Amino acid sequence: MAGRVIVITSGKGGVGKTTTSANIGTALAKNGHSVVLVDTDIGLRNLDLLLGLENRIVYTLVDVVEERCKLKQALVKDKKNPNLCLLAAAQTRDKSSVSAEQLKKITDKLKKDYDFILVDCPAGIEQGFQTAIAGASEAIVVTTPEMSAVRDADRIIGLLEAAEGIESYKLLINRVRPNMIKSNDMMSVEDVENILSCQKIGVIPEDTGIITSTNRGEPIVNNEKSLAGKAYINVARRINGEEVPFLDIDEPKDLVGKLKKFLSGLGKHGKEQ
């Protein structure tokens, strides 16, 4: 069976495309699938950092395209999971170094040997975006519950619908803060879904652990306690066709809140005595 090529895109920068790519890729590989992550953000690569593979990169996507090395040579194996590979972007070049046809050739080749090929798309709607979606048949649109990100996601969905190769696209809502939604300071997940009229594949809560994991070069799905990590694992299972109920990201916060109240009550009581 040929592998699936999924592009992870957003339009707006900084909403978590790369984090999503790294975590979904790691989660899929953990479930026993063979996965290649392709970083197409040439000149501003970050995916290698998130996976902690920065020091292992010798050949890059551009080297493959310009035939300085074989495709197999450029695939960097993950430290922990042998199922996961990274095809890094060149840092010293720019987006024009790889054309849409060239990337399509590479993803078509990878399809034969791997179950999933996740393409991390650069921000923007220019050549880099067009290149990244060229080989893909599915897309995940990452957005945050902010007006600007939602607008850009809308634009991207329009472009994806117009693109030839893309057969389906799903929405991933990142950095959701249940408390702010409750106090009406943030759009709810439903609002975003309604505005974009697009089916969601995952809801990821805001998690400070993401920053730590990025800095350490260790995807957050490896941290079993993290809520965001659990949410990403669920997304990976949904990609694989399983039906997984959406994580109730509200409840634990409430529990903690309740616990806090309970504890602070105790403390006051103690002082009075």
Place this chain on the structure above:
Amino acid sequence: MIMEQYTEENTYVVDLGEINSAADIIFNLSSLLDNSEARNKKICLKLGNVDLNQAQILSIKSLINGINSILSSIDTKSAETEKVALSLGIIVSNVSPENITEVNPEIPYKTAEEFKNETHTEVQEEIKETEVQEHNENQETSAEESVNTESVKREELQNTTEEQVPTEDKAQVQDELEVIFGSDPAKTSIFNMEIPEDLYEEKEGITDIIVPEQEYTKEDIELESFPTKYIKQTIRSGQVINYEGNIVIIGDCHPGCEISAFGDITVWGVLSGIAHAGSAGNQKARVRALKMNAIQLRIANCYSRRPDSLNTVYIEKTNSFTPEEARIINGEIVVFKIND
């Protein structure tokens, strides 16, 4: 481009008075790193007309601190340098070479220039055998007499070759030789050793202090003949520097940059990117940096990467640096702390 070095009790004087560019000063100073005599000393720096700015003086200072020495004073002809040095609290004094030779009659350290002149004299002597004998006899006698022969020899030298006679008094050198080797002529015959003359040819831009026992391979000579590129800027992510020679960078090299050179790479700052020395295959090429934090080091056809255990994200920005050098040993890249 003469770099003269004298040692007196605890002070070490580096004379860069005839060097006219900041790049060459820094290049010459970097050879201090290899010189164990300069460690744990007070360093007096003698500069010529070069204008150095605050950043340059600070980096010179940090290099000297890196070899456990202190920059005690600077002697300069440039008002600009003087001003900056004073603002940094460095003593600006006048250290003329005459003063030093008076204070310090013993000069154990020989520069390439001195060495060269001595061997030239020796070549002259071999032609005239009688003179050789006379010379040996004189060594056995008092030092005063050797002054006479030396002065005669100097005249001949001036007549026959265009070589400049060193400013040092030959008699003094002769005295030292007696101190070092004794007056036994058999021992002084070290100077009759056959040394290929081209070994002492002064390569442009580099005056190296040559140890006679050192084996010179093709690669060494190739390294010396390379031109040097001097870059004074921070090399940022995505920037690539390729050069068919040596590269000296004054500034940091951030992660994501790539530096590749046919010869050596010297970074006066933090090296965090990818460095490839000897990219044309020279196994003797080296990578030096005040702080070695490189993601990958490549020398000739060898490759090594930064250990995963090192925290890749945070680069300590401190004032204390331990200069490090990477070179190939038995087919592997090894990084040395220059202090050790």
